Amino acid sequence: MIDINLIRNNKELVKENIKKKFQYEKLQLVDKVEELDISYRTLKTALDDLRSKRNKISNEIGILMREGKKEEGLSKREEVNFINQEIKNNEDKEIELQNQIKDIMMLIPNIIDDSVPIGKDDSENVEIEKFGEPFVPDYEIPYHADICEALNGLDKESAGRTSGNGFYYLMGDVARLHSAMLSYARDFMINKGFTYCIPPFMIRSDVVNGVMSFAEMDAMMYKIENEDLYLIGTSEHSMIGRFKGQLIKEEELPIALTSYSPCFRKEVGAHGIEERGLYRVHQFEKQEMIVLCKPEEAMDWYNKMWSYTVEFFRSLDIPVRTLECCSGDLADLKVKSCDVEAWSPRQQKYFEVGSCSTLGDAQARRLSIRAKGEKGNYLVSTLNNTVLATPRGLIAFLENNYQKDGSIKIPKVLQPYMGGLEVIKLNKD
RNA sequence: GGAGCAGUACUCAAGAGGCCGAAGAGGCGCCCCUGCUAAGGGUGUAGACUGGGAAACUGGUGCGAGAGUUCGAAUCUCUCCUGCUCCGCCA
Numbered sequence: 209m210i211d212i213n214l215i216r217n218n219k220e221l222v223k224e225n226i227k228k229k230f231q232y233e234k235l236q237l238v239d240k241v242e243e244l245d246i247s248y249r250t251l252k253t254a255l256d257d258l259r260s261k262r263n264k265i266s267n268e269i270g271i272l273m274r275e276g277k278k279e280e281g282l283s284k285r286e287e288v289n290f291i292n293q294e295i296k297n298n299e300d301k302e303i304e305l306q307n308q309i310k311d312i313m314m315l316i317p318n319i320i321d322d323s324v325p326i327g328k329d330d331s332e333n334v335e336i337e338k339f340g341e342p343f344v345p346d347y348e349i350p351y352h353a354d355i356c357e358a359l360n361g362l363d364k365e366s367a368g369r370t371s372g373n374g375f376y377y378l379m380g381d382v383a384r385l386h387s388a389m390l391s392y393a394r395d396f397m398i399n400k401g402f403t404y405c406i407p408p409f410m411i412r413s414d415v416v417n418g419v420m421s422f423a424e425m426d427a428m429m430y431k432i433e434n435e436d437l438y439l440i441g442t443s444e445h446s447m448i449g450r451f452k453g454q455l456i457k458e459e460e461l462p463i464a465l466t467s468y469s470p471c472f473r474k475e476v477g478a479h480g481i482e483e484r485g486l487y488r489v490h491q492f493e494k495q496e497m498i499v500l501c502k503p504e505e506a507m508d509w510y511n512k513m514w515s516y517t518v519e520f521f522r523s524l525d526i527p528v529r530t531l532e533c534c535s536g537d538l539a540d541l542k543v544k545s546c547d548v549e550a551w552s553p554r555q556q557k558y559f560e561v562g563s564c565s566t567l568g569d570a571q572a573r574r575l576s577i578r579a580k581g582e583k584g585n586y587l588v589s590t591l592n593n594t595v596l597a598t599p600r601g602l603i604a605f606l607e608n609n610y611q612k613d614g615s616i617k618i619p620k621v622l623q624p625y626m627g628g629l630e631v632i633k634l635n636k637d
Numbered sequence: 638g639g640a641g642c643a644g645u646a647c648u649c650a651a652g653a654g655g656c657c658g659a660a661g662a663g664g665c666g667c668c669c670c671u672g673c674u675a676a677g678g679g680u681g682u683a684g685a686c687u688g689g690g691a692a693a694c695u696g697g698u699g700c701g702a703g704a705g706u707u708c709g710a711a712u713c714u715c716u717c718c719u720g721c722u723c724c725g726c727c728a
Contacts, residue, residue, distance in 0.1 A: 249688065253689060256689090266709040267656090282708090284708070286708085288709080292708080412718095576686095580647065
Protein backbone atom coordinates (compact mmCIF):
# COMPACT_ATOMS: atom_id res chain seq x y z
CA MET A 209 0.00 0.00 0.00
CA ILE A 210 1.55 3.26 -1.13
CA ASP A 211 1.07 6.73 0.31
CA ILE A 212 -1.90 8.44 -1.32
CA ASN A 213 0.15 11.63 -1.37
CA LEU A 214 2.23 10.02 -4.07
CA ILE A 215 -0.86 9.94 -6.25
CA ARG A 216 -1.72 13.51 -5.35
CA ASN A 217 1.76 14.74 -6.17
CA ASN A 218 3.34 12.33 -8.60
CA LYS A 219 0.71 10.35 -10.39
CA GLU A 220 2.99 9.63 -13.31
CA LEU A 221 5.53 7.85 -11.15
CA VAL A 222 2.81 5.57 -9.86
CA LYS A 223 1.62 4.84 -13.39
CA GLU A 224 5.13 4.18 -14.63
CA ASN A 225 5.57 1.70 -11.83
CA ILE A 226 2.36 -0.08 -12.80
CA LYS A 227 3.58 -0.32 -16.38
CA LYS A 228 6.84 -1.82 -15.20
CA LYS A 229 4.79 -4.56 -13.59
CA PHE A 230 2.73 -5.11 -16.73
CA GLN A 231 -0.50 -4.47 -14.85
CA TYR A 232 -1.94 -2.22 -17.51
CA GLU A 233 -5.48 -2.88 -16.35
CA LYS A 234 -4.64 -1.05 -13.14
CA LEU A 235 -3.58 2.19 -14.81
CA GLN A 236 -7.12 3.56 -14.74
CA LEU A 237 -7.28 2.97 -10.99
CA VAL A 238 -4.82 5.78 -10.45
CA ASP A 239 -7.07 8.36 -12.10
CA LYS A 240 -10.07 6.89 -10.44
CA VAL A 241 -8.62 7.02 -6.96
CA GLU A 242 -7.45 10.56 -7.59
CA GLU A 243 -11.01 11.59 -8.41
CA LEU A 244 -12.43 9.73 -5.44
CA ASP A 245 -9.88 11.37 -3.21
CA ILE A 246 -10.96 14.83 -4.36
CA SER A 247 -14.63 13.98 -3.81
CA TYR A 248 -13.82 12.53 -0.45
CA ARG A 249 -11.91 15.54 0.72
CA THR A 250 -14.55 17.94 -0.54
CA LEU A 251 -17.24 16.02 1.27
CA LYS A 252 -15.14 15.71 4.38
CA THR A 253 -14.56 19.44 4.51
CA ALA A 254 -18.29 20.11 4.16
CA LEU A 255 -19.17 17.57 6.82
CA ASP A 256 -16.45 18.79 9.14
CA ASP A 257 -17.95 22.27 8.87
CA LEU A 258 -21.33 20.90 9.85
CA ARG A 259 -19.80 19.00 12.73
CA SER A 260 -18.02 22.12 13.83
CA LYS A 261 -21.33 24.01 13.79
CA ARG A 262 -22.99 21.26 15.77
CA ASN A 263 -20.28 21.30 18.38
CA LYS A 264 -20.50 25.05 18.68
CA ILE A 265 -24.27 25.17 19.11
CA SER A 266 -24.28 22.22 21.48
CA ASN A 267 -21.82 24.10 23.55
CA GLU A 268 -24.02 27.16 23.56
CA ILE A 269 -26.94 25.04 24.71
CA GLY A 270 -24.81 23.85 27.58
CA ILE A 271 -24.04 27.40 28.62
CA LEU A 272 -27.69 28.46 28.33
CA MET A 273 -28.81 25.51 30.42
CA ARG A 274 -26.34 26.35 33.11
CA GLU A 275 -27.55 29.92 33.17
CA GLY A 276 -31.08 28.63 33.51
CA LYS A 277 -32.26 29.93 30.14
CA LYS A 278 -34.11 26.76 29.39
CA GLU A 279 -36.40 28.09 26.70
CA GLU A 280 -33.62 29.44 24.57
CA GLY A 281 -31.64 26.25 24.93
CA LEU A 282 -34.54 24.11 23.86
CA SER A 283 -35.11 26.14 20.74
CA LYS A 284 -31.50 25.65 19.70
CA ARG A 285 -31.97 21.93 19.83
CA GLU A 286 -34.05 22.10 16.68
CA GLU A 287 -31.17 23.72 14.91
CA VAL A 288 -28.79 20.96 15.95
CA ASN A 289 -31.30 18.30 15.00
CA PHE A 290 -31.44 19.79 11.54
CA ILE A 291 -27.66 19.76 11.23
CA ASN A 292 -27.53 16.23 12.54
CA GLN A 293 -29.95 15.14 9.85
CA GLU A 294 -27.78 16.78 7.26
CA ILE A 295 -24.68 15.02 8.60
CA LYS A 296 -26.46 11.70 8.75
CA ASN A 297 -27.51 12.00 5.11
CA ASN A 298 -23.92 12.28 3.97
CA GLU A 299 -22.04 10.23 6.50
CA ASP A 300 -22.58 6.95 4.70
CA LYS A 301 -21.26 8.50 1.53
CA GLU A 302 -18.16 9.67 3.37
CA ILE A 303 -17.48 6.19 4.71
CA GLU A 304 -18.16 4.63 1.36
CA LEU A 305 -15.75 6.95 -0.40
CA GLN A 306 -13.16 6.24 2.22
CA ASN A 307 -13.60 2.51 1.72
CA GLN A 308 -13.52 2.77 -2.04
CA ILE A 309 -10.27 4.71 -1.83
CA LYS A 310 -8.79 2.18 0.54
CA ASP A 311 -9.86 -0.74 -1.63
CA ILE A 312 -8.22 0.77 -4.68
CA MET A 313 -5.11 1.76 -2.77
CA MET A 314 -4.74 -1.88 -1.77
CA LEU A 315 -4.64 -2.81 -5.44
CA ILE A 316 -2.06 -0.27 -6.50
CA PRO A 317 1.33 -1.95 -6.29
CA ASN A 318 4.17 -0.69 -4.16
CA ILE A 319 6.88 1.28 -5.94
CA ILE A 320 9.55 -1.23 -6.87
CA ASP A 321 13.23 -0.58 -6.42
CA ASP A 322 15.15 0.75 -9.42
CA SER A 323 17.36 -2.31 -9.32
CA VAL A 324 14.48 -4.74 -9.93
CA PRO A 325 14.78 -6.35 -13.36
CA ILE A 326 11.85 -5.75 -15.66
CA GLY A 327 9.99 -8.86 -16.75
CA LYS A 328 6.51 -10.23 -17.17
CA ASP A 329 6.44 -13.32 -15.01
CA ASP A 330 8.55 -15.85 -13.15
CA SER A 331 10.11 -17.06 -16.39
CA GLU A 332 11.97 -13.76 -16.51
CA ASN A 333 13.37 -13.88 -13.01
CA VAL A 334 17.08 -13.31 -13.02
CA GLU A 335 19.76 -15.48 -11.52
CA ILE A 336 22.03 -13.25 -9.48
CA GLU A 337 24.71 -15.47 -8.11
CA LYS A 338 25.58 -19.13 -7.55
CA PHE A 339 27.15 -20.29 -4.35
CA GLY A 340 28.86 -23.67 -4.40
CA GLU A 341 29.33 -26.03 -7.30
CA PRO A 342 26.07 -27.53 -8.62
CA PHE A 343 27.47 -31.00 -8.42
CA VAL A 344 26.03 -34.04 -10.22
CA PRO A 345 27.43 -37.30 -8.85
CA ASP A 346 28.15 -40.24 -11.10
CA TYR A 347 25.51 -42.27 -9.31
CA GLU A 348 21.78 -41.81 -9.38
CA ILE A 349 20.13 -39.71 -6.67
CA PRO A 350 16.71 -41.20 -5.91
CA TYR A 351 13.53 -39.24 -5.44
CA HIS A 352 13.55 -37.75 -1.93
CA ALA A 353 10.52 -39.72 -0.78
CA ASP A 354 12.32 -42.90 -1.79
CA ILE A 355 15.42 -41.86 0.11
CA CYS A 356 13.29 -41.29 3.21
CA GLU A 357 11.46 -44.56 2.83
CA ALA A 358 14.68 -46.49 2.41
CA LEU A 359 15.73 -45.03 5.76
CA ASN A 360 12.36 -45.98 7.29
CA GLY A 361 11.86 -42.26 7.74
CA LEU A 362 8.58 -41.52 6.00
CA ASP A 363 5.06 -42.81 6.21
CA LYS A 364 2.67 -40.95 3.97
CA GLU A 365 0.22 -43.78 3.73
CA SER A 366 -0.78 -43.66 7.36
CA ALA A 367 -0.86 -39.87 7.28
CA GLY A 368 -3.26 -40.17 4.39
CA ARG A 369 -5.57 -42.21 6.55
CA THR A 370 -5.35 -40.00 9.63
CA SER A 371 -5.26 -36.62 7.95
CA GLY A 372 -5.51 -36.94 4.20
CA ASN A 373 -3.29 -36.13 1.30
CA GLY A 374 -0.58 -33.56 1.98
CA PHE A 375 0.35 -34.82 5.43
CA TYR A 376 3.16 -37.08 6.51
CA TYR A 377 4.77 -38.95 9.33
CA LEU A 378 8.49 -38.43 9.59
CA MET A 379 10.17 -41.22 11.51
CA GLY A 380 13.41 -42.08 13.20
CA ASP A 381 16.60 -40.46 12.00
CA VAL A 382 14.83 -38.56 9.25
CA ALA A 383 12.50 -36.96 11.79
CA ARG A 384 15.47 -36.23 13.98
CA LEU A 385 17.31 -34.70 11.07
CA HIS A 386 14.32 -32.49 10.38
CA SER A 387 14.34 -31.20 13.95
CA ALA A 388 18.12 -30.94 13.99
CA MET A 389 18.10 -28.70 10.94
CA LEU A 390 15.56 -26.41 12.57
CA SER A 391 17.48 -26.27 15.82
CA TYR A 392 20.64 -25.51 13.93
CA ALA A 393 18.84 -22.81 11.94
CA ARG A 394 17.58 -21.28 15.18
CA ASP A 395 21.06 -21.14 16.71
CA PHE A 396 22.53 -19.91 13.45
CA MET A 397 20.25 -16.87 13.56
CA ILE A 398 20.73 -16.30 17.27
CA ASN A 399 24.44 -16.12 16.50
CA LYS A 400 23.70 -13.45 13.92
CA GLY A 401 22.19 -11.34 16.67
CA PHE A 402 18.53 -12.09 16.08
CA THR A 403 16.19 -12.59 19.02
CA TYR A 404 14.55 -15.97 19.09
CA CYS A 405 10.80 -16.00 19.31
CA ILE A 406 8.02 -18.56 19.37
CA PRO A 407 4.85 -16.84 18.23
CA PRO A 408 1.19 -17.83 18.45
CA PHE A 409 0.31 -20.42 15.85
CA MET A 410 -3.20 -19.09 15.53
CA ILE A 411 -4.24 -15.52 14.89
CA ARG A 412 -7.49 -13.55 14.74
CA SER A 413 -9.18 -12.50 11.55
CA ASP A 414 -8.33 -8.81 11.95
CA VAL A 415 -4.64 -9.71 11.97
CA VAL A 416 -5.11 -11.95 8.95
CA ASN A 417 -6.86 -9.14 7.08
CA GLY A 418 -3.96 -6.90 7.90
CA VAL A 419 -1.41 -9.14 6.27
CA MET A 420 -3.27 -10.51 3.24
CA SER A 421 -6.25 -10.00 0.98
CA PHE A 422 -9.46 -11.91 1.39
CA ALA A 423 -8.79 -14.02 -1.70
CA GLU A 424 -5.34 -14.96 -0.45
CA MET A 425 -6.75 -15.79 2.95
CA ASP A 426 -9.38 -18.04 1.49
CA ALA A 427 -6.82 -19.94 -0.56
CA MET A 428 -4.29 -20.37 2.23
CA MET A 429 -5.65 -20.21 5.75
CA TYR A 430 -7.30 -22.93 7.78
CA LYS A 431 -10.03 -21.54 10.00
CA ILE A 432 -10.84 -22.94 13.42
CA GLU A 433 -14.51 -23.78 13.64
CA ASN A 434 -16.64 -21.59 15.91
CA GLU A 435 -13.67 -19.41 16.82
CA ASP A 436 -12.31 -16.24 15.35
CA LEU A 437 -8.97 -17.96 14.81
CA TYR A 438 -6.87 -19.07 11.86
CA LEU A 439 -3.85 -21.35 11.72
CA ILE A 440 -0.87 -19.34 10.55
CA GLY A 441 0.52 -19.96 7.08
CA THR A 442 3.87 -18.55 8.17
CA SER A 443 5.13 -17.03 11.38
CA GLU A 444 5.49 -13.74 9.53
CA HIS A 445 1.74 -13.39 10.11
CA SER A 446 1.98 -13.45 13.86
CA MET A 447 5.37 -11.78 13.96
CA ILE A 448 4.37 -8.72 11.97
CA GLY A 449 0.89 -8.79 13.49
CA ARG A 450 2.57 -8.32 16.82
CA PHE A 451 3.38 -4.74 15.89
CA LYS A 452 0.02 -3.82 14.41
CA GLY A 453 -1.00 -0.34 15.46
CA GLN A 454 2.14 0.15 17.53
CA LEU A 455 4.25 3.23 17.95
CA ILE A 456 7.79 1.97 18.45
CA LYS A 457 10.51 3.94 20.16
CA GLU A 458 13.14 4.77 17.61
CA GLU A 459 15.96 3.57 19.82
CA GLU A 460 14.41 0.10 19.76
CA LEU A 461 15.08 -0.15 16.02
CA PRO A 462 16.19 -2.24 14.30
CA ILE A 463 14.08 -5.08 15.61
CA ALA A 464 15.54 -8.32 14.32
CA LEU A 465 13.65 -11.46 15.27
CA THR A 466 13.94 -15.06 14.28
CA SER A 467 10.87 -17.16 14.84
CA TYR A 468 10.02 -20.82 14.74
CA SER A 469 6.58 -22.09 13.88
CA PRO A 470 4.70 -24.81 12.13
CA CYS A 471 2.94 -23.46 9.03
CA PHE A 472 -0.38 -24.59 7.67
CA ARG A 473 -1.52 -24.02 4.12
CA LYS A 474 -4.54 -25.18 2.24
CA GLU A 475 -2.72 -24.89 -1.09
CA VAL A 476 -6.03 -24.57 -2.91
CA GLY A 477 -5.71 -24.60 -6.68
CA ALA A 478 -2.25 -23.43 -7.69
CA HIS A 479 -0.07 -26.47 -8.10
CA GLY A 480 -1.96 -28.77 -5.83
CA ILE A 481 -0.49 -31.28 -3.48
CA GLU A 482 2.02 -33.85 -4.64
CA GLU A 483 0.98 -37.47 -4.42
CA ARG A 484 4.21 -38.90 -3.14
CA GLY A 485 6.68 -36.29 -2.07
CA LEU A 486 7.14 -33.69 0.60
CA TYR A 487 7.72 -30.68 -1.62
CA ARG A 488 4.26 -29.19 -1.32
CA VAL A 489 2.36 -30.16 1.82
CA HIS A 490 -0.35 -28.78 4.10
CA GLN A 491 1.91 -28.63 7.11
CA PHE A 492 5.55 -27.74 7.41
CA GLU A 493 7.88 -26.06 9.85
CA LYS A 494 9.89 -22.96 9.40
CA GLN A 495 12.58 -20.86 10.96
CA GLU A 496 11.93 -17.32 9.81
CA MET A 497 13.58 -13.95 10.23
CA ILE A 498 11.88 -10.58 10.26
CA VAL A 499 13.30 -7.11 10.60
CA LEU A 500 11.68 -3.77 11.36
CA CYS A 501 14.03 -0.90 10.69
CA LYS A 502 14.41 2.71 9.62
CA PRO A 503 13.61 3.16 5.94
CA GLU A 504 17.16 4.15 5.05
CA GLU A 505 18.50 0.91 6.48
CA ALA A 506 16.12 -1.41 4.68
CA MET A 507 18.30 -2.19 1.66
CA ASP A 508 21.29 -3.05 3.82
CA TRP A 509 19.17 -5.40 5.82
CA TYR A 510 17.73 -6.96 2.70
CA ASN A 511 21.19 -7.85 1.45
CA LYS A 512 22.30 -9.10 4.83
CA MET A 513 19.23 -11.25 5.23
CA TRP A 514 19.35 -13.23 2.02
CA SER A 515 23.06 -13.75 2.48
CA TYR A 516 22.39 -15.33 5.88
CA THR A 517 20.23 -17.93 4.22
CA VAL A 518 22.90 -18.58 1.62
CA GLU A 519 25.48 -18.97 4.36
CA PHE A 520 23.19 -21.32 6.24
CA PHE A 521 22.71 -23.66 3.30
CA ARG A 522 26.35 -23.56 2.35
CA SER A 523 27.27 -24.65 5.87
CA LEU A 524 25.24 -27.79 5.17
CA ASP A 525 27.09 -28.42 1.91
CA ILE A 526 24.08 -27.50 -0.18
CA PRO A 527 24.80 -25.46 -3.34
CA VAL A 528 22.39 -22.57 -3.76
CA ARG A 529 21.71 -19.67 -6.01
CA THR A 530 19.82 -16.42 -5.63
CA LEU A 531 17.12 -15.64 -8.12
CA GLU A 532 15.81 -12.14 -8.26
CA CYS A 533 12.09 -11.65 -8.75
CA CYS A 534 11.42 -9.56 -11.84
CA SER A 535 8.93 -6.70 -11.76
CA GLY A 536 6.02 -8.75 -13.04
CA ASP A 537 6.51 -11.59 -10.57
CA LEU A 538 6.93 -9.31 -7.57
CA ALA A 539 3.95 -9.32 -5.20
CA ASP A 540 2.23 -5.94 -5.03
CA LEU A 541 3.39 -5.15 -1.51
CA LYS A 542 7.07 -5.77 -2.22
CA VAL A 543 9.82 -3.36 -3.16
CA LYS A 544 12.33 -6.05 -3.99
CA SER A 545 12.52 -9.77 -3.45
CA CYS A 546 14.66 -12.74 -4.24
CA ASP A 547 14.33 -16.46 -3.83
CA VAL A 548 17.07 -18.59 -2.42
CA GLU A 549 17.08 -21.82 -4.40
CA ALA A 550 18.83 -25.03 -3.50
CA TRP A 551 20.49 -27.31 -5.99
CA SER A 552 18.80 -30.59 -6.79
CA PRO A 553 21.40 -33.06 -8.08
CA ARG A 554 18.56 -35.40 -9.01
CA GLN A 555 16.62 -32.97 -11.20
CA GLN A 556 19.79 -31.06 -12.05
CA LYS A 557 18.13 -27.76 -11.44
CA TYR A 558 17.57 -25.35 -8.58
CA PHE A 559 14.36 -25.27 -6.56
CA GLU A 560 12.97 -22.69 -4.16
CA VAL A 561 13.73 -23.12 -0.48
CA GLY A 562 13.27 -19.58 0.75
CA SER A 563 12.30 -16.08 -0.15
CA CYS A 564 13.65 -12.74 1.05
CA SER A 565 11.64 -9.54 0.68
CA THR A 566 11.71 -5.91 1.59
CA LEU A 567 8.30 -4.33 1.65
CA GLY A 568 9.41 -0.78 2.28
CA ASP A 569 6.75 0.96 4.32
CA ALA A 570 3.82 -0.65 2.50
CA GLN A 571 3.10 -3.30 5.07
CA ALA A 572 3.68 -0.84 7.90
CA ARG A 573 1.23 1.59 6.33
CA ARG A 574 -1.38 -1.10 6.03
CA LEU A 575 -0.93 -2.21 9.63
CA SER A 576 0.04 1.19 11.03
CA ILE A 577 3.43 0.30 12.44
CA ARG A 578 5.26 3.50 13.23
CA ALA A 579 8.35 4.67 15.00
CA LYS A 580 8.59 7.76 17.14
CA GLY A 581 11.50 9.73 15.79
CA GLU A 582 13.00 13.06 16.69
CA LYS A 583 11.56 14.75 13.65
CA GLY A 584 8.19 13.13 14.08
CA ASN A 585 6.66 9.76 13.62
CA TYR A 586 7.27 7.67 10.56
CA LEU A 587 6.38 4.28 9.15
CA VAL A 588 9.04 1.65 9.62
CA SER A 589 10.31 -0.63 6.88
CA THR A 590 9.54 -4.30 7.19
CA LEU A 591 11.47 -7.25 5.79
CA ASN A 592 11.13 -10.98 6.01
CA ASN A 593 13.12 -13.98 4.93
CA THR A 594 13.17 -17.71 5.31
CA VAL A 595 16.06 -19.25 7.14
CA LEU A 596 14.83 -22.78 6.69
CA ALA A 597 11.50 -24.23 5.67
CA THR A 598 11.32 -27.94 5.99
CA PRO A 599 10.56 -30.64 4.73
CA ARG A 600 11.62 -28.60 1.72
CA GLY A 601 14.99 -27.91 3.29
CA LEU A 602 15.19 -31.56 4.22
CA ILE A 603 14.76 -32.54 0.58
CA ALA A 604 17.68 -30.34 -0.40
CA PHE A 605 19.73 -31.76 2.41
CA LEU A 606 19.02 -35.39 1.59
CA GLU A 607 19.72 -35.03 -2.09
CA ASN A 608 22.97 -33.18 -1.60
CA ASN A 609 24.31 -35.38 1.17
CA TYR A 610 23.21 -38.67 -0.36
CA GLN A 611 26.02 -41.14 -0.84
CA LYS A 612 26.44 -43.92 -3.28
CA ASP A 613 25.54 -46.61 -0.73
CA GLY A 614 22.30 -44.90 0.17
CA SER A 615 23.55 -43.42 3.43
CA ILE A 616 23.31 -39.75 4.36
CA LYS A 617 26.36 -37.81 5.39
CA ILE A 618 25.87 -35.39 8.28
CA PRO A 619 27.99 -32.24 7.98
CA LYS A 620 30.01 -31.24 11.04
CA VAL A 621 27.80 -28.30 12.01
CA LEU A 622 24.78 -30.53 12.28
CA GLN A 623 26.37 -33.43 14.12
CA PRO A 624 25.88 -31.98 17.61
CA TYR A 625 22.16 -31.75 16.89
CA MET A 626 22.16 -35.41 15.80
CA GLY A 627 23.79 -36.70 18.94
CA GLY A 628 27.17 -36.85 17.24
CA LEU A 629 25.96 -39.01 14.39
CA GLU A 630 28.21 -38.63 11.34
CA VAL A 631 26.20 -40.62 8.90
CA ILE A 632 22.67 -41.99 8.68
CA LYS A 633 23.08 -45.53 7.50
CA LEU A 634 20.68 -47.58 5.53
CA ASN A 635 19.19 -50.08 7.92
CA LYS A 636 18.75 -53.23 5.98
CA ASP A 637 16.87 -55.91 7.77
C1' G B 638 -15.53 -21.96 32.01
C1' G B 639 -17.62 -18.90 36.59
C1' A B 640 -17.26 -14.33 39.91
C1' G B 641 -15.20 -9.44 40.94
C1' C B 642 -12.26 -5.19 39.37
C1' A B 643 -9.94 -2.44 35.61
C1' G B 644 -8.42 -0.38 30.38
C1' U B 645 -7.41 7.62 29.51
C1' A B 646 -1.47 10.27 25.30
C1' C B 647 5.66 7.63 25.15
C1' U B 648 4.82 6.15 30.67
C1' C B 649 2.10 6.77 35.33
C1' A B 650 -2.35 9.09 36.52
C1' A B 651 -7.05 12.67 37.67
C1' G B 652 -11.75 12.99 35.72
C1' A B 653 -18.37 10.36 37.33
C1' G B 654 -23.13 14.18 31.01
C1' G B 655 -21.62 20.46 28.67
C1' C B 656 -16.67 25.04 31.31
C1' C B 657 -12.47 18.25 28.88
C1' G B 658 -7.92 17.32 23.85
C1' A B 659 -8.55 15.90 28.57
C1' A B 660 -5.65 18.26 35.50
C1' G B 661 -1.12 16.52 37.53
C1' A B 662 3.57 13.98 37.22
C1' G B 663 7.44 11.62 34.79
C1' G B 664 9.54 12.90 29.91
C1' C B 665 11.65 16.74 26.76
C1' G B 666 13.75 22.30 26.27
C1' C B 667 15.81 26.45 28.86
C1' C B 668 17.28 28.85 33.51
C1' C B 669 18.78 28.76 38.64
C1' C B 670 20.62 26.64 43.15
C1' U B 671 23.64 23.06 45.23
C1' G B 672 28.53 19.99 45.41
C1' C B 673 29.05 14.40 47.18
C1' U B 674 25.94 12.45 43.41
C1' A B 675 21.66 9.64 39.16
C1' A B 676 19.39 15.60 44.35
C1' G B 677 16.30 20.29 44.50
C1' G B 678 13.72 24.81 42.54
C1' G B 679 11.74 27.80 38.50
C1' U B 680 9.89 28.20 33.70
C1' G B 681 8.51 26.69 28.86
C1' U B 682 6.85 22.79 25.55
C1' A B 683 4.67 18.80 23.34
C1' G B 684 1.46 14.90 22.99
C1' A B 685 -2.40 10.35 18.24
C1' C B 686 -4.89 10.35 13.23
C1' U B 687 -6.63 13.53 9.62
C1' G B 688 -9.03 17.89 6.24
C1' G B 689 -8.15 23.05 4.53
C1' G B 690 -4.02 26.67 4.05
C1' A B 691 2.31 28.87 0.99
C1' A B 692 2.34 29.93 6.04
C1' A B 693 0.51 31.97 10.48
C1' C B 694 -3.31 29.34 11.63
C1' U B 695 -7.80 26.74 11.56
C1' G B 696 -11.55 22.46 11.41
C1' G B 697 -12.83 17.20 12.36
C1' U B 698 -12.07 12.50 14.76
C1' G B 699 -9.90 10.32 18.85
C1' C B 700 -10.13 8.36 26.29
C1' G B 701 -9.42 -0.56 24.70
C1' A B 702 -12.98 -1.79 19.94
C1' G B 703 -17.86 -1.49 18.00
C1' A B 704 -22.94 -0.08 18.47
C1' G B 705 -26.67 2.84 21.15
C1' U B 706 -29.12 6.86 24.40
C1' U B 707 -28.65 12.48 24.16
C1' C B 708 -28.98 18.89 21.36
C1' G B 709 -24.18 17.25 23.63
C1' A B 710 -20.57 11.12 25.95
C1' A B 711 -13.93 9.78 28.57
C1' U B 712 -18.37 10.03 31.82
C1' C B 713 -24.84 6.51 30.87
C1' U B 714 -26.50 1.48 28.23
C1' C B 715 -25.30 -3.02 25.33
C1' U B 716 -21.81 -6.41 22.85
C1' C B 717 -16.85 -7.76 22.20
C1' C B 718 -11.49 -7.72 23.30
C1' U B 719 -7.48 -7.38 26.81
C1' G B 720 -5.29 -7.34 31.75
C1' C B 721 -5.41 -8.33 37.12
C1' U B 722 -7.50 -11.15 41.53
C1' C B 723 -10.30 -15.42 43.30
C1' C B 724 -12.57 -20.24 42.02
C1' G B 725 -12.87 -24.45 38.65
C1' C B 726 -10.24 -27.46 34.95
C1' C B 727 -5.74 -29.02 32.69
C1' A B 728 -0.67 -30.36 29.90
